[in-house]
Amino acid sequence: MSELLLNQLDFDSWFGSGVSDGAKSNHVGQRVLDLALQYLPPPLLRHYCNDQAAGKSHADGAVVVEMSPYYTVSELEWQYHLWSRMDAKIASVGGCDHIDDPTFGPHRPR
16 A cells, blocks of 8 residues: 555656646556556456457557556557566466456455
8 A cells, every 4th residue: 555655756746836737637546557567456467368358459458548648558568568567477377267357346255
């Protein structure tokens, strides 16, 4: 949970007094996606598995839709190696059949 918080330097660069209101609103939610990019949580992996099953390219899939407010396809591919990292993580758990669909609310298994 502590990683959700921004350090002062990032906060000031994203939301400080010299930042326009439009730029400030563009940063809302970015930290969550930064962490998803770092940790590759199951919902992101599930999007990728679904994209693969549907034959979608990196540029056309749900993964890039999730990340596109803050990252380009090129950045995700070449700077962050996102898809190759997701491939490795999915393989490490035994494939897409072992990536559960995220569930929320009272129907969630305990």
